[in-house]
Amino acid sequence: MNKASNNKDHSLDARGLFCPEPVMLLHKKIRELDAGELVKVIATDPSTTRDIPKFCHFLGHELLESNTQNGEYVFHIRKVDSSIKT
Numbered sequence: 001m002n003k004a005s006n007n008k009d010h011s012l013d014a015r016g017l018f019c020p021e022p023v024m025l026l027h028k029k030i031r032e033l034d035a036g037e038l039v040k041v042i043a044t045d046p047s048t049t050r051d052i053p054k055f056c057h058f059l060g061h062e063l064l065e066s067n068t069q070n071g072e073y074v075f076h077i078r079k080v081d082s083s084i085k086t
Contacts, residue, residue, distance in 0.1 A: 014043040015072065023051045026077075030061065035081040038064070043073045052077075 012029050014022035022043045029039055041052065049066070052075050056063040062078040 010037060010039040012039055012041045014041060014045070014048070016044060018045050019047040019051060022048050023055050026052065026055060030059075030077075030079055033079045035079055037079050039077050039079070041073075041075040041077065043075075044071070046073070048073050048075070 014025055022045055026041055053063055060080045064078055065076040067074055
């Protein structure tokens, strides 16, 4: 069940997009991933610092890390087992 050893890393570039686009794109990207896979999101919209953690909490995905780098917001998210939350 744990795929940590063979994870593929994915990325989502949401720079220049504004609410609700980054979360909508993240939702689409998460659907494409297998449980346990990681996605790195890079955004410039400050509202993502509120919206992406809420998205993860609501759907049960793991927000592993969030930080700001050079004026960009970076999030590392692990998808949970899709049979638990959809």
